[in-house]
Amino acid sequence: MAFIQWVLIALVVILSAGPTWSVPSIIQMRPEKDTLLDADVRRKSDHLFCSSWRFTVETNDAGAWTRVPARCVDFVKEYITGDLYASELEAVAANAAEYARAIGVSGDGRDAWVFDIDETLLSNVHYYAVNGFGSQIFDEYSFNEWVELREAPAIIPGLRLYKELQKLGFTLFLLTGRGEYQRHATERNLMYAGFANWEKLIVRGNTDKGKPASVFKSEKRKEIEDAGYIIHGSSGDQWSDLMGFALARRSFKLPNPLYYIA
């Protein structure tokens, strides 16, 4: 075989190995402009990053945070308007109902359940949909306007659980970080959304101002216990609904990647 033929064969072998055969991946060439593949890779990497971010948020590993990371805003939007959020809400309500059914309610009205309101019984997704899906710093003024509209719809699995607990004989307490000045609008909204016959709606009073939610809510649960109730269960979308003292026998954490309350 002629020398030129060997050279050609060698060239074919080298070229077949592709352009990456000797280039360390760290200096691998990337196309100058976005290609479809590139966009796909970035989307996949964003999804992995944002799924992991959501894990740390829902387990309270992330600690305090003020807004959804910029690269996760689309992820949060898709999640909160999609099947998974709905399915998770159903799953948590099913866990709570199963637990509640196994409790022998005494019938003396002392068996209690504590519900948070926002993102637990009422959904503010409509508000967050026009306010950047958690990407903006919380704005008290515009949120108060939304509260005054009284248009937050019920979270359906929450409403179903609420009604089943009532049938089972539980006394229901609503414990919210909303203020006394929002009590009337909140009551109206709850009623429009289908909630009725709660024992007490507990809001932040003047003396509760400035307290972290976990402290305010623990103090109020303590008052409920001191009044003779047994808090069997507690439902909330924030860990500050479910941590601290005077805890319920079991707590049910609902998903919420939109905002964090200490």
Add this chain to the structure above:
Amino acid sequence: MAFIQWVLIALVVILSAGPTWSVPSIIQMRPEKDTLLDADVRRKSDHLFCSSWRFTVETNDAGAWTRVPARCVDFVKEYITGDLYASELEAVAANAAEYARAIGVSGDGRDAWVFDIDETLLSNVHYYAVNGFGSQIFDEYSFNEWVELREAPAIIPGLRLYKELQKLGFTLFLLTGRGEYQRHATERNLMYAGFANWEKLIVRGNTDKGKPASVFKSEKRKEIEDAGYIIHGSSGDQWSDLMGFALARRSFKLPNPLYYIA
């Protein structure tokens, strides 16, 4: 236009609307046998169900459970051997490291961190891979054989966090549900996997038998506190590592859909 032409146009319009235009979805016809589409729909529905199940497990909403639901075994296998588990472990370790760096370690050796071992520092995924990925009831006998092999590899983000905490000056306690009879194998395994210089390895002694992990671990954290240490952080894959009393100032929940320990 002739009548027949109008009829044909109407037919085209009706057929374009597809076969579902007037059939309520609840009585929609399904193919008798699995088609590719059907398998795809089932896969999607399993994924939704199992993602939601995993949410309830990782937030402790599910309460006690003994094995992965049958329809989620493939899901758990894909998750635990895939990118997401690795990415979540990295994210939690990053949260913990960020928190630890912000603590002004005093230098007197009293600043402490408590680590669980299994699925926190050492990975038993090799064991679970040949034992049904959480689909089988826990078998103490075969798990003990695996422990005696001393071959559990380090969870890399856990090892990196461990080493960084040591550099920062934290005193490290290892607090595990493993028994006194497993102490030697556990020490060897930890050392082979790259862990060194822990302050104390706390295992279940004779007087701890039968206690729920959350009680045993709370009692041991209390002893650490009573000895003058401040437990700044605690890392564990089970809520029973992170609940009860004598809690760390911040707790870091690692993912684990393979098993539940009360």
